Amino acid sequence: MTLHQAIFTAIFAVSALSFLFSCYQRLQLVSIGAPENRFDNPAGRLLGMFSYAFAQKRVLARAYGFNHFLLFWAFMLLLVANGEFLLEGLIPGFRLAAFLPAALGHGLELLFDIVSVVALGCVLVALARRLFFPPEYLGNDYTRPASGEALLILAMIAALMSAFFLLNAANIALGLDGSWRPVSSAIAALLKGLPSSALEGVAGVSWWLHALVLLLFMNFLPRSKHMHILTAIPNCYFKNLAQPNTQPRETFEKGERYGVSSVEQYSWKDLFDSLTCTECGRCQDLCPAHNTGKPLNPRKIVHDIKVNLLKNGPALKDGGTGILPLIGDAREGTVCEEAIWSCTTCGACTSVCPVLIEQMPKIVKLRRHLVQEKAQFPEELLNLFENMEQRSNPWGIAPSERTKWSGQLGDRTFKPGESEYLFFVGCAGAFDSRNKHVSVALATILDAAGVSWGMLGKEELCCGDSLRRLGNEFVFDKMARENVALFKEKKITKVVTQCPHCFNTLKNDYRQYGLEIEVLHHSQLIEQLVESNQLKLTKQSRQGNIIFHDSCYLGRHNDTYKAPRAVLKAATGQSPSEFERNQENGFCCGAGGGRMWMEEQSGTRINLERVKEAMKQPLPDTLCVSCPYCMTMMEDGLKDLGVADVVRVKDIAEVMAEAIA
Amino acid sequence: MLVISCIKQVPDTTQVKIDPVTNTLIRDGIPFIINPYDSHALEESLRLKDRYNVRTVALSMGPPNTVATLRKACALGVDEAILLSDRCFGGADTLATSKVLSAAIERLDKQEKVGIVFCGKQTIDGDTAQVGPGIASRLGFSQLTLVDRIESIDFLRKTIKVRRKLEGRHEIVEAPLPVMITVVRELNRPRYPIVPMRIESQDMEIKVWDNSVLKLDAETVGLKGSPTWVSKIFSPERDQGEIIGNGINDPIGTASLLIDKLLSKDLLTI
Ligand SMILES: Cc1cc2nc3c(=O)[nH]c(=O)nc-3n(C[C@@H](O)[C@H](O)[C@H](O)COP(=O)(O)OP(=O)(O)OC[C@H]3O[C@@H](n4cnc5c(N)ncnc54)[C@H](O)[C@@H]3O)c2cc1C
Ligand code: SF4
Ligand code: SF4
Numbered sequence: 001m002t003l004h005q006a007i008f009t010a011i012f013a014v015s016a017l018s019f020l021f022s023c024y025q026r027l028q029l030v031s032i033g034a035p036e037n038r039f040d041n042p043a044g045r046l047l048g049m050f051s052y053a054f055a056q057k058r059v060l061a062r063a064y065g066f067n068h069f070l071l072f073w074a075f076m077l078l079l080v081a082n083g084e085f086l087l088e089g090l091i092p093g094f095r096l097a098a099f100l101p102a103a104l105g106h107g108l109e110l111l112f113d114i115v116s117v118v119a120l121g122c123v124l125v126a127l128a129r130r131l132f133f134p135p136e137y138l139g140n141d142y143t144r145p146a147s148g149e150a151l152l153i154l155a156m157i158a159a160l161m162s163a164f165f166l167l168n169a170a171n172i173a174l175g176l177d178g179s180w181r182p183v184s185s186a187i188a189a190l191l192k193g194l195p196s197s198a199l200e201g202v203a204g205v206s207w208w209l210h211a212l213v214l215l216l217f218m219n220f221l222p223r224s225k226h227m228h229i230l231t232a233i234p235n236c237y238f239k240n241l242a243q244p245n246t247q248p249r250e251t252f253e254k255g256e257r258y259g260v261s262s263v264e265q266y267s268w269k270d271l272f273d274s275l276t277c278t279e280c281g282r283c284q285d286l287c288p289a290h291n292t293g294k295p296l297n298p299r300k301i302v303h304d305i306k307v308n309l310l311k312n313g314p315a316l317k318d319g320g321t322g323i324l325p326l327i328g329d330a331r332e333g334t335v336c337e338e339a340i341w342s343c344t345t346c347g348a349c350t351s352v353c354p355v356l357i358e359q360m361p362k363i364v365k366l367r368r369h370l371v372q373e374k375a376q377f378p379e380e381l382l383n384l385f386e387n388m389e390q391r392s393n394p395w396g397i398a399p400s401e402r403t404k405w406s407g408q409l410g411d412r413t414f415k416p417g418e419s420e421y422l423f424f425v426g427c428a429g430a431f432d433s434r435n436k437h438v439s440v441a442l443a444t445i446l447d448a449a450g451v452s453w454g455m456l457g458k459e460e461l462c463c464g465d466s467l468r469r470l471g472n473e474f475v476f477d478k479m480a481r482e483n484v485a486l487f488k489e490k491k492i493t494k495v496v497t498q499c500p501h502c503f504n505t506l507k508n509d510y511r512q513y514g515l516e517i518e519v520l521h522h523s524q525l526i527e528q529l530v531e532s533n534q535l536k537l538t539k540q541s542r543q544g545n546i547i548f549h550d551s552c553y554l555g556r557h558n559d560t561y562k563a564p565r566a567v568l569k570a571a572t573g574q575s576p577s578e579f580e581r582n583q584e585n586g587f588c589c590g591a592g593g594g595r596m597w598m599e600e601q602s603g604t605r606i607n608l609e610r611v612k613e614a615m616k617q618p619l620p621d622t623l624c625v626s627c628p629y630c631m632t633m634m635e636d637g638l639k640d641l642g643v644a645d646v647v648r649v650k651d652i653a654e655v656m657a658e659a660i661a
Numbered sequence: 662m663l664v665i666s667c668i669k670q671v672p673d674t675t676q677v678k679i680d681p682v683t684n685t686l687i688r689d690g691i692p693f694i695i696n697p698y699d700s701h702a703l704e705e706s707l708r709l710k711d712r713y714n715v716r717t718v719a720l721s722m723g724p725p726n727t728v729a730t731l732r733k734a735c736a737l738g739v740d741e742a743i744l745l746s747d748r749c750f751g752g753a754d755t756l757a758t759s760k761v762l763s764a765a766i767e768r769l770d771k772q773e774k775v776g777i778v779f780c781g782k783q784t785i786d787g788d789t790a791q792v793g794p795g796i797a798s799r800l801g802f803s804q805l806t807l808v809d810r811i812e813s814i815d816f817l818r819k820t821i822k823v824r825r826k827l828e829g830r831h832e833i834v835e836a837p838l839p840v841m842i843t844v845v846r847e848l849n850r851p852r853y854p855i856v857p858m859r860i861e862s863q864d865m866e867i868k869v870w871d872n873s874v875l876k877l878d879a880e881t882v883g884l885k886g887s888p889t890w891v892s893k894i895f896s897p898e899r900d901q902g903e904i905i906g907n908g909i910n911d912p913i914g915t916a917s918l919l920i921d922k923l924l925s926k927d928l929l930t931i
Contacts, residue, residue: 252856252860253860254860254861254864256857256860258856258857371853372855372856373855373856373857374855375852375853375854375855377853379850382850382853385853386853390673390692390694391673391692398673474856474859
């Protein structure tokens with residue numbers, strides 16, 4: 001054994017052990033989390049892992065993502081080159097090429113050489129981006145775009161590539177290596193004049209530089225945001241195969257705990273998520289609460305969970321208690337209550353995260369603790385909670401008033417075995433004076449198309465959406481069980497709703513309660529009726545310029561972007577114009593997640609921000625919505641902006657009703 | 662020291678209708694709630710428990726289904742809930758109601774001295790505001806009505822100082838314990854039950870005291886012991902409403918029509 005080999009073997013052994021130990025420590029921290037089954041359906045999981053981790057689907061959704069895509073694949077390929085390098089250090093003279101046919105060996109040399117240039121280029125682009133034109137969302141109150149950590153990592157990669165080239169170039173100049181490395185050869189040409197002792201020196205220094213930086217890099221990974229290099233791929237494998245935004249059920253029995261107040265109450269996957277965050281800032285960029293000056297930043301929530309886990313985890317693992325509270329003030333590692341209550345559960349964060357982190361459900365888990373174990377929530381919610389429990393609607397209006405809007409339609413009670421569709425009117429559709437018009441419009445459309453439908457009338461209960469998003473799972477659970485029993489008793493198989501919140505709750509949340517029926521949002525049913533020619537349009541609905549605002553619970557939570565647009569196009573003869581932020585990137589109206597029932601204390605108003613976005617050229621005459629909450633928020637926003645008499649808000653059903661009148 | 666809250670289960674008045682033929686309440690399918698003022702009475706007893714570690718009892722007279730309301734009190738944290746229920750207690754007016762409640766309070770007082778009895782200012786169905794004062798005079802307790810703030814309690818001197826909310830002014834008064842206090846809504850904000858307590862309350866025993874326990878003369882309680890008779894209940898006639906103006910299509914015109922209308926009826930002064 002040479003001295004060189006002996007020293008390297010020793011260093012390698014120490015750093016490999018230290019690396020493995022760090023990984024083990026981190027995984028042990030993850031294991032203190034509550035159990036959650038993310039092991040089913042391996043085929044589906046592999047598929048997800050392939051498209052999100054290897055094909056970088058979400059990463060590529062933004063232009064800059066291409067740089068990451070290249071770097072990722074360069075890394076994957078160079079993993080082989082670095083493996084060869086390490087083995088060569090341990091077993092002098094080891095060459096991968098020796099085990100391969102000559103052509104393949106040369107091909108690999110060529111590939112590694114080119115890929116290293118690409119990697120170096122990507123690093124320079126990344127460095128320039130962070131230093132000279134950082135997007136606003138890279139930084140926040142706990143980190144900067146050009147943070148020491150980010151720069152160190154980039155510098156390490158750049159050093160690795162440079163050392164790699166110098167080493168190969170020196171070897172080529174020494175005549176030890178073939179000419180299948182064009183970039184290295186070009187550098188070798190520059191070294192030509194040097195005496196061979198100098199070349200050997202260059203080779204030696206480069207080799208050791210490469211070796212040391214490589215081992216350092218490896219050891220740095222688990223201790224930095226670059227942990228994601230190790231965790232992102234498995235995190236995509238363990239993605240939520242169901243609706244990631246549908247919160248899990250809780251069991252209500254003596255001795256149970258509810259929600260999360262200490263980090264070990266999160267599931268292991270929540271904790272694994274926190275170690276996977278790349279700090280890319282995309283969720284921060286889209287979050288409506290963050291954008292309007294609320295103290296909520298989904299990225300910081302994930303970061304706080306990680307900081308809290310690292311701080312409290314070791315003690316909690318040994319059965320002790322943590323020292324850093326998870327809920328409290330706004331310091332790193334702690335989430336403040338106002339942040340928890342600021343979330344509109346719009347799902348922008350979960351649907352943009354390139355590594356499939358589920359931020360929003362983590363916020364709801366904190367709410368669950370506050371509501372159910374502490375009864376600690378914004379004052380305004382007390383009335384809501386009591387009205388819901390007492391009268392099954394947010395306003396506390398007598399259930400006998402539920403059918404008032406349909407006075408002129410006669411008796412429209414759902415008849416089991418006779419009515420095809422249940423029209424689940426929803427609380428807003430039944431009680432809110434503006435949204436009652438939408439109920440009438442939808443009823444008119446259903447009648448015009450000859451659909452057989454009925455309602456539950458005063459037997460209809462609230463679906464419980466707001467309660468679930470607000471963390472009042474106990475009351476939601478009761479309401480869900482009552483509703484599901486009612487649906488089963490009435491033998492309901494098809495439901496149409498005019499509210500995306502009812503739609504989503506009946507369709508996705510109630511599935512957890514064994515209700516598997518066809519649930520359609522009115523945009524979907526109207527689209528079907530138009531397509532099948534069952535609904536005959538008699539004239540063009542004249543609305544002037546239309547702009548369409550996506551509802552989060554229809555769009556992002558249920559991937560329904562096309563139907564409402566198709567309905568508007570059919571009714572008016574033209575496609576609606578779009579907000580700058582639309583579809584997956586849409587911007588919430590501000591009312592989801594129970595925010596409808598709360599005051600907006602800090603920052604600017606979300607609905608105002610949204611209507612301002614609508615007021616661009618050509619100015620819209622009609623702002624179209626597909627959700628009762630959006631209706632209220634957009635109308636209020638336009639009023640606040642002083643343009644309510646210029647732009648009106650209409651539901652897609654109202655627009656369609658005017659095409660059949 | 663024992664702190665008692667008297668709570669009555671009442672029909673949810675937003676949903677109460679009166680049968681136009683029989684002139685009685687249509688109680689079918691109407692949900693019952695805890696009388697809103699009483700939830701403030703209950704809350705105040707719980708606050709004293711939190712602060713001074715006193716024992717709290719919730720007391721209600723009513724039919725057997727009143728158990729549901731008492732269970733809610735348990736979920737909020739009372740130590741004990743007692744239902745006073747007997748066929749012969751039925752149909753009671755304020756006189757008979759306060760008699761039964763007083764008898765129960767006396768019985769409790771024998772086990773542990775009663776310091777404070779909280780009642781609501783009034784109920785939303787009977788509306789008399791007499792039961793609290795009735796209890797106080799029967800038991801010889803100090804009587805503090807319309808309380809919107811407890812200023813202080815002196816356990817050594819056995820006195821309590823409270824603020825009463827009167828029309829246009831407040832009054833701060835002190836009285837010796839034991840005391841009967843009727844409360845107004847401004848007193849506090851009732852708490853929301855936490856889930857572990859709700860689940861706990863499912864198994865809590867709710868004692869039922871019938872007349873074999875209270876041993877009152879059956880002629881002096883319930884319908885028989887009630888000198889008040891309700892001769893007639895009716896909903897006042899309301900004029901048919903009318904829709905004026907052109908709604909959201911002409912908000913300004915509609916608003917001025919409305920103002921004219923209010924002015925013409927002398928309902929607005931300028
Ligand atoms: C429609 C109607 C019909 C009635 N019919 C009759 C009738 O046929 N005969 C008759 O005698 N009376 C009748 N009453 C009156 C009677 O039922 C009173 O409602 C009852 O005696 C209590 O009086 P109150 O509700 O006015 O209580 P209030 O004096 O307004 O209540 C004050 C406080 O006393 C306490 N309190 C009152 N009642 C109870 C209770 N049961 N348990 C625990 N605490 C309590 C609560 O803290 C309450 O906030 C009728 C009332 C109504 C509305
Ligand atoms: S769900 Fe929406 S409001 Fe809530 S944290 Fe995510 S992006 Fe922000
Ligand atoms: S949570 Fe996801 S989207 Fe947000 S910063 Fe981390 S990796 Fe990016």
